[in-house]
Amino acid sequence: MAWRVAVPVVAGVVVALLPVPDGLSQAAWHYVAVFIAVILGLITEPLPPSAVGFIGVTVAAAAGLPFSEAQRAAPGFRLPAEAVRWALAGFSNSTVWLIFAAFVFAMGYEKTGLGRRIALLLVRSLGHRTLGLGYAVALSDVLIAPFTPSNTARSAGMIYPVIRHIPDLYGAGTGQATRELGAYLMWVAFATTCVTSSMFVTALAPNLLLLDLARSTTGITITWTEWFVGFLPVGVLLILLVPWITWRLHTPEVRESAAVPRWAADALVAMGRTSRREAGMGALAVMSLALWIFATAVIDATLVAMIAVSLMLALGIVSWEDILGHRPAWNVLAWFATLVVLADGLNRVGVVTWLGHGTAAWLVGYSPTVVMLWLVVLFFVMHYAFAGITAHATAVAPVMLAAAAGVDGLPIRPFVLLLGFSLGIMGVLTPYATGPAPLYYGCGFIARRDFWRLGALFGLLFLTTLLAIGAPWVLASAR
Structure with a gap:
């Protein structure tokens, strides 16, 4: 249990102490540290995921991290009230x-x-x-x-x-x-x-x-x-x-x-x-x-x-x-309400825009369609590192969306669809990739080596089909 707590806490502290990258404020970088700690907490699970998200939102709100200096200086701005309003905003989200x-x-x-x-x-x-x-x-x-x-x-x-x-x-x-x-x-x-x-x-x-x-x-x-x-x-x-x-x-x-x-x-x-x-x-x-x-x-x-x-x-x-x-329903309500707010905070403090510009500069020279497909492939393959689809979507999707938005000419609507389509099918990859996976992995019928082999084979089949059939289909539909 100790290492499950130590990994997210230590990682968050280390990130917070690193030099602030050009283009971000000190508060924004500290928010990144809290966000990284929450994501690692969702992976190591020292507490239930909803509790990890709740703690993360509370820490960010108490420190006033989601608010820029310009917002703080605005007439009538009161940090305590605005912090609570931000922290609870996820519970009024229609998607949740x-x-x-x-x-x-x-x-x-x-x-x-x-x-x-x-x-x-x-x-x-x-x-x-x-x-x-x-x-x-x-x-x-x-x-x-x-x-x-x-x-x-x-x-x-x-x-x-x-x-x-x-x-x-x-x-x-x-x-x-x-x-x-x-x-x-x-x-x-x-x-x-x-x-x-x-x-x-x-x-x-x-x-x-x-x-x-x-x-x-x-x-x-x-x-x-x-x-x-x-x-x-x-x-x-x-x-x-x-x-x-x-x-x-x-x-x-x-x-x-x-x-x-x-x-x-x-x-x-x-x-x-x-x-x-x-x-x-x-x-x-x-x-x-x-x-x-x-x-x-x-x-x-x-x-x-x-x-x-x-x-x-x-x-x-x-x-x-x-x-x-x-x-399960109430647990998911609390979990997603906090995750939505935390992800929104990345956008509020400018991290998403910063990531988008940086990634776009790195991808200069490639065709927008090629960039779109490579981002989908990267998003899919990265799921080997995640235990569960929710943590993956929360941690990686904002980065991918920001990167796509920063590439001139990239078809955003088809990209959003392809990114979303990849979420369910990536669950086939590993015994920990999605909720039902551990049950079928431990059911006693499928050999453990076969489960990994079939996961890789069907993962390749699913991804190839998505790129070969799904990508042309959504691109044609968007015209």
Whole structure:
């Protein structure tokens, strides 16, 4: 535990004591030191991430770091009041509340059993063959993803419990055949949830965080539909490829079974007929999706989510006690509220502009499109150094956005989309890259060496597909 505390604290102190770079004020450099300490704290985790972010915001506000000398000298400026207002600004951020509401949505899927029913229906229909079962797992994730901003809740909480015992139902026994079938199913589930995390902006909380960072840094606003359409060619292709490629790499010895569809059918019978709460949850999901796609000019996405949660409460789909007791949602609310404020502070003190000018000078002479693609590749590969996508987005995205904004002629809107699309798919790289990764890494079916090998292989596949198909698609759409 001591080293987990020492690393961020020592790093922050060392950075603060270094000479201030040209172009930054002393206060701005000290803010950088606090920000670096927070990011390292999110990586080493001496405390829960939300607590680390809260402490970081408190330290920065108490020291008055987010305010320039000109701001302090302005008539009527009162540092104590302004510092508190800045520190709490994240809790009034619409993106933060959209994430919170989406977590409540995911809880509704789980509590009503709708997520499990969807998975079982697909297993019953496609589970006669192992390849079909892989597509059932993939389609289950696709159907749940738009309303579940946590791939941990989606894949680890809803998909994994359904597929965990399927290898035994295929009559594979307890030996190598069971492990092969289990490895196939588990990798399909894990790799698919990484794809769906990029397919929908509401399928992964850091997606929304990145768009908020992009809006404050570049002024670019991306809608739910624009994100979905932008990733659609890449997403559809990868959803089709993941089960098939995994099957080719890990072809199970047992390839057919009548027991799995029967088991799924029995499980559905045990669940009973679709309940009123399930039907209501499904109707609200369809309503929300329709409004996110077709009504963004009329109603804000966050307000849509708030209306859906209100209706969930009014219809008894979830209770207020359920929401109060949903610790992950409140934890994410506090976590993202502080991260949004900390990232905004980098822009306020001029660090983002400073980084942008410096990086732009370094990239002089290269084609803007080449620079854009290299920044996306660098952003993706750097995830090997991060345990979790949120910390990566918070630490690296502002730098990448600033660098892109400083390059003349670089297409900012396509760059923001490509950067966002890379977030979900980079989760496939390592056993610590995203929330569900440790579960599948330790499930007992996938050998540890195979997990790293498959992560590198599918990471290359995902990134290549994004650059070869996604980049031309979003560039053409922006014209």
